[in-house]
Structures are given as structure tokens and as C-alpha cells.
Amino acid sequence: MTPPTATLMTIGVFAQATRLSHKALRLYDDLGLLPPEQVDAQTGYRWYSPAQLDTARLIALLRQLDMPLTDIRRVLDAPSAARPTMIRGYWDSTEQQHDTRRALARYVLNTLEGDATMTQTFTIHTRDMPTRQIATIKQRVFQPELDSFLPASMTRLADHVRGQGAAFADAPFVIYHGAVTTDSDGPVEVCMPYSGALSPQGDITHREEAAHHEAYVTATKRQFDFPTILEAFDVTAAYADAHGTRGPLACREVYPYDWDRAGPDDPAGEVAWPFTPAPV
Secondary structure (H helix, E strand, O other), rough: OOOOOOOOOHHHHHHOOOOEEEEEEEEHHHHHOOOOOOOOOOOOEEEHHHHHHHHHHHHHHHHHHOOOOHHHHHHHHHHHHHHHHHHHHHHHHHHHHHHHHHHHHHHHHHHHHHHOOOOOOOOEEEEEEEOEEEEEEEEEHHHHHHHHHHHHHHHHHHHHHOOOOOEOOOOOEEEEEEEEEOOOEEOEEEEEEEEOOOOOOOEEEEEEHHHHHHEEEEEOOHHOOOOOOHHHHHHHHHHHHEEOOOOOOOOEEEEOOOOOOOOOOOEEEEEEEEEOOOOO
């Protein structure tokens, strides 16, 4: 078969030059990542330009980095000068995810091997909490959504309290009514204790939380990283079970510190688990 022009390459020659399969080249064509230079209108046969070799090789290399095809499209659509920054950003994110998975694997192994192998040291305290009025936003969210949902909800609740002339009565906190993972969506309830009069607004509701006793630990900002924070929940739950009975109130994170100003090793919040102490 004679190519439309002498410089064009058949799909077979192009595949051999790029070490990509015919199947991969057809997929990249279908996705608009690497359309042939010309396609025979009658036979559908594909012809590629030598100028496309570098693009094909870049796609192949990025796929070996497990970069999703949608991200590769963005790289190819970007100016050449911007591509290194985009690839570097992707790889930094990939390494961070790998570090998280490594830490999670260590946590799972520690859990199976016993609490003595836990890597974090937390000092457990207990306290009595009074009955409180709280303004709340409750929503089902998955673990990757927490980083945006929590601060946005706290800001909305703070504006809600201020906007109606009420006062903050205690530190904000977050109740986890169920497991929050990439597969399980909570629900999660962001709470703002207040005093004064408030009217519900949209998805912001008000309720009273009963007085209770709780075990808690203080965690640094670094310790709040997932999955390290799971150990804080484990030790408070274990303390509650050893010294009483966990009741209907769910575990929570409490934020009495300035999160934004806290450094990695500064106190940033608390993990608490309500329980009913055993009779003395």
C-alpha cells in the first residue's frame, strides 16, 4: 500500500518505531490523544507522521507512570513549557499517596500484631462534658472529601452563629457517626456549640447534645494525617472499653487550637470517645 505522502508511516511501521501495539494506537486515536495524520476514507487505514513519534513516546512513558489518560490529555493540551511542572505535580501526588498507603499498611500490621507495636504515643485524659446546644451540618462524605468538607462547614457554622448574634460556647468538633473511607461515606456531623438564640437555616440544624464523660488525647497536626489519626481513635476507644462502656454518642475530633497557625508538631486538636465509666 502506498502512503498518501512519502514521509508518512503506516500504523505497523509507527507501532514498531514507538513500541506501541496497534491496539494502544487505536485506543489513543479513539480518545483523541494521538489521532493519525491521515486516515484513508475508504479503508480506514491509519497513517502517522514522523513528527508524532515524540508525542507517542511521551504517552507511553506517562502510562508507565500510571498516569490516567485524562491527565495525559491535559499534559498534551498544555504548552510544552508547562508540561514538566504538570508531570512533576502528578508524581509528587503519586509519591504522597504511596507514603499514605505505606503508613496504612503499617497500621494494619500493627493492629494485627497488637497495640504494643503502635508507632504513636498518646497521653489519655478524661473529662466531663456538660449538656450543650450545637449548630450542626450533617452529610455523607467519603474520606477524600473530608479535607474540603470540614473547613467549609466550620466556616458556614461560624458565620451562622455570628450572623444571628449568638455566641460561641466551646470549641467546634466533628462527630463520625460511621466509618469514613474511600468506600464508606460516614455520615459526618460538623458541630458548633453556641449560647443564645438561633434559627435553623437550610441544611444547618440545631440540637442538644447530652452531658457525658469522655476519654481524649491531644494530637499534633502531623498526627492528624491519615492513617496516623486512626491510632488516636484506637487508644481512646480501648481506654473507654477498659474503664466503662461506650454509649450512644459517637467518637469525635475536637478543635480547640488554631489549626491554620499550628506547625507540624504543634497541638492541633483532640480525639475523644464518649463513654459511661464503670462503677467504682
